Amino acid sequence: MSSRTGTKEKSREKERKKFFAALDRKIKRKKVLSAQEKLYAKLRATGMPPAEAYSLAFEDDVDEDMGKRELARKAKEIERKPHVLSELQRIKEELKIRMVEEAPDAFERIVELSKLAKSEKVRLEANRDILTRAGFNEPVKLQSLAIFALFTPEQLREMLREKMLKTVEGKVVDGTETEG
Structure with missing residues (x-):
């Protein structure tokens, strides 16, 4: 033994x-x-x-x-250089995560602009931005009005946050980097 x-x-x-x-x-x-x-x-x-x-x-x-x-x-x-490249990727991922964390506040400001801005152009741009972030392309005024009739600002904010988190998680899992 x-x-x-x-x-x-x-x-x-x-x-x-x-x-x-x-x-x-x-x-x-x-x-x-x-x-x-x-x-x-x-x-x-x-x-x-x-x-x-x-x-x-x-x-x-x-x-x-x-x-x-x-x-x-x-x-x-x-x-x-591999060590510089890995640091660059680490910083980019950190920035993306920070953006997702701060997105609800920014989205809230956009929603406020879409409702309270004095200029119709500013309101339209805010609505267009909201719809683009929600996944709608080339919104029309009717779509802008309809989305606010169907969802509360909290629901829109949550939809946007979930979509952004999925996008960031997908990039982290894939390890791919896209500009945009």
Whole structure:
């Protein structure tokens, strides 16, 4: 029995060594972002063009005689780095989640505008925005009026929130990124 116990212990020890060796390799592969790379990722996540984000984040490395093409090339080099790309994706997902959390307040403001704005154009735009977010395309005035007759603002807000959550969850599950 002692030989079996000794064999099991050796086997466990080998497993531990393999685990820690793999962990060490993973840690060595994972790079820490510089302050400039973090700033670049934040600027890009907010929608800034690559060349402009590069010139702001890496202003010490940018020469006055650098053209737009050179800036764009350097920006693409930075953006191809896996650790920068993963940080960029993390920030984008965080922004999407924040937007979903703040959407009810924004939606409430749009509903208020659609009802209380002095300008008919502002009311129409607010109604069009509500319908677009609810999944209706190219709304007409009749649709705008009908949706308010059928649903309360709370129901509309909840419908919109559910749709936005499904969209964000779908993107997180798929891992796909779409602009829009």
